Amino acid sequence: MAEFPDVTLHYFDLRGRGQFIRGLLSHHQVPFTDDRIKLAKDNSNWPQIRSDRNLSGDFQKLPFLQWDDMRLNEVLVILEFLDSALTDPDDFSDIDWLRHRQLTSSAFLDLLVACINLIWCDIFHPETNVAAATGILKRRMEMHLATLDQTLTEWEWTAGMADRPVMASDAVLWEALDVIRLTFDEHVSFDDREALSAFYDGCPGAPAFKKLLSQKAQTITGRPGEPEALAIIHESLAEN
Numbered sequence: 001m002a003e004f005p006d007v008t009l010h011y012f013d014l015r016g017r018g019q020f021i022r023g024l025l026s027h028h029q030v031p032f033t034d035d036r037i038k039l040a041k042d043n044s045n046w047p048q049i050r051s052d053r054n055l056s057g058d059f060q061k062l063p064f065l066q067w068d069d070m071r072l073n074e075v076l077v078i079l080e081f082l083d084s085a086l087t088d089p090d091d092f093s094d095i096d097w098l099r100h101r102q103l104t105s106s107a108f109l110d111l112l113v114a115c116i117n118l119i120w121c122d123i124f125h126p127e128t129n130v131a132a133a134t135g136i137l138k139r140r141m142e143m144h145l146a147t148l149d150q151t152l153t154e155w156e157w158t159a160g161m162a163d164r165p166v167m168a169s170d171a172v173l174w175e176a177l178d179v180i181r182l183t184f185d186e187h188v189s190f191d192d193r194e195a196l197s198a199f200y201d202g203c204p205g206a207p208a209f210k211k212l213l214s215q216k217a218q219t220i221t222g223r224p225g226e227p228e229a230l231a232i233i234h235e236s237l238a239e240n
């Protein structure tokens with residue numbers, strides 16, 4: 001087994017912006033301390049955790065990864081760092097490496113963070129019309145999925161996925177697709193998108209990602225009342 005330094009991932013006890021990092025580390029069998037920070041119901045312990053930079057890092061946000069004496073915040077930076085640490089970048093052409101970076105960024109920002117923001121929308125923007133916001137995001141999500149499907153087809157992405165190591169793009173795209181299923185119920189589907197569904201079903205990292213989820217059932221976000229918020233989103237999708 002490969003030798004690894006001391007690794008700690010500090011993140012909340014939920015999926016959010018951290019589950020795919022856990023998934024990537026687990027797939028690569030990196031022994032790591034999974035510091036699942038539990039917030040009090042009223043978040044009253046957060047200011048103290050936030051101000052402890054040994055828990056929240058130099059940017060005082062989570063996730064925060066400690067890899068030996070390397071201290072990293074910012075998801076996209078953490079993911080690029082992990083790809084460099086867990087694979088040999090020299091095994092990739094420049095174009096392939098940049099494809100992984102683009103896919104990682106789009107899956108994280110356009111797909112996953114978009115779902116997270118929808119689930120929180122009426123808390124962060126109290127005047128929000130949740131049904132209208134859901135309808136707009138549904139259309140945008142369908143557009144993103146169609147584009148990604150076309151791009152992965154053109155890149156012949158799934159044909160090559162068994163012949164290369166599992167990368168950050170795999171962990172975050174798989175997580176984003178799984179969260180889309182839960183957020184949009186059956187109302188946004190990628191079942192008939194050949195490249196995306198082949199990726200979701202056949203990604204070599206999927207067994208490790210699923211095992212992690214089965215070991216510890218997780219909410220997607222830390223939003224209070226997430227099941228009720230999801231039910232409202234699903235009802236508005238069923239009505240439109």
Ligand SMILES: N[C@@H](CCC(=O)N[C@@H](CS)C(=O)NCC(=O)O)C(=O)O
Nearest residue numbers: 016017060061062063073074075076
């Ligand atoms: N730009 C950061 C955003 C990280 C972020 O917003 N993390 C949330 C948790 S998912 C957080 O720490 N929120 C608490 C706060 O901002 O005070 C990244 O991509 O890593």
